[in-house]
Amino acid sequence: MRLYFIRHGETDWNQVKRLQGKSDIPLNEFGEHLAIETGEALKDVRFDLVYTSPLKRARKTAELVAGERDIPILDEPRIEEMGFGIYEGLICKEGASEIQDPEFFHFFHAPEKYHPPKGGESFEEVLARTNDFLEEIRNDPAHAEQTILVSTHGAALCALLCNIKGKTVKDFWGTGVHKNCAVTIVDVTPEAYRILEEGKTYYKEEVKPW
Numbered sequence: 001m002r003l004y005f006i007r008h009g010e011t012d013w014n015q016v017k018r019l020q021g022k023s024d025i026p027l028n029e030f031g032e033h034l035a036i037e038t039g040e041a042l043k044d045v046r047f048d049l050v051y052t053s054p055l056k057r058a059r060k061t062a063e064l065v066a067g068e069r070d071i072p073i074l075d076e077p078r079i080e081e082m083g084f085g086i087y088e089g090l091i092c093k094e095g096a097s098e099i100q101d102p103e104f105f106h107f108f109h110a111p112e113k114y115h116p117p118k119g120g121e122s123f124e125e126v127l128a129r130t131n132d133f134l135e136e137i138r139n140d141p142a143h144a145e146q147t148i149l150v151s152t153h154g155a156a157l158c159a160l161l162c163n164i165k166g167k168t169v170k171d172f173w174g175t176g177v178h179k180n181c182a183v184t185i186v187d188v189t190p191e192a193y194r195i196l197e198e199g200k201t202y203y204k205e206e207v208k209p210w
Contacts, residue, residue: 001138001188002147004045006065007157008057009035010180017093020153021084021120026056034181034203035064041202042183043067048146051076051137053153061181062151078133079160081153082126085119112170123159123169130159138188154178164193175199 009031013020027035047069052062054075062073090098094105106113111123137143152160154177162172164186178184178199185196 001143001145003150003186003188004042004047004148005150005152005157005160005184005186006038006061007154007178007180007182008053008055008061008151009033009064011057013089014180017091019084019088019090019092020057021081021088022055023088024056027060030205031057031180032060032064034205035061037203037205038181038183038201039065039067046147047071047149049074050149050151051079051133052151053077053080053156055080055153058151058153062149065149065151076133078129079150079152079156082123082155082159083116083119083121085117085121087117087120108173110170111172112168123172126156126159127162127169127172130156131163134160134163139190157184161195161198164195 009027011020011025011031012028013025015028042065047066049071050062050066050073052059052073052075054077059073059075066073087099087104092099101117103115104117114123116122137148157178158173161174161184165174167174175198179201181203182199182201184198184200187194187196
């Protein structure tokens, strides 16, 4: 099995650093453009199916990258973005944040110390659900020879890669959150994962990582 992981295209909330989480924010025009450009670069990849987070920004990205291919696009809640509860919709950037709780910023710098806000998810919960998804498809013989696109989100993708690499919560962020529409390619067998490419963008426009 070969998996192509992609982070969704840009949204207006990405631009101003609002916490999106499970809020169902659509792609903006530039985000759709990035997905179309990425789809063009991947046009010769023979995807057998697509798994996508049901949130609009990820599903639209999946549809635009899949293009004219006549393949199933399946909603998968386990790869939705990490939930931030009562803090969703707030601007979250150090030096100009609407979140007044200094403990929240362990989220970025010390994930092992992070405690989610009311209604939010812990790193452990996101790691568990994304790993459950990975293990299910990894051990399904029907997927053994397939090439699958997985459209997801910044933190959820870090969780998927954390599981793939066998890392702990302390190393959750790895090399950092990928840019919008960055692609990671992973070969999968029942025994092992092998990362072929990580965080590659197929467009010229500059998009800063979140």
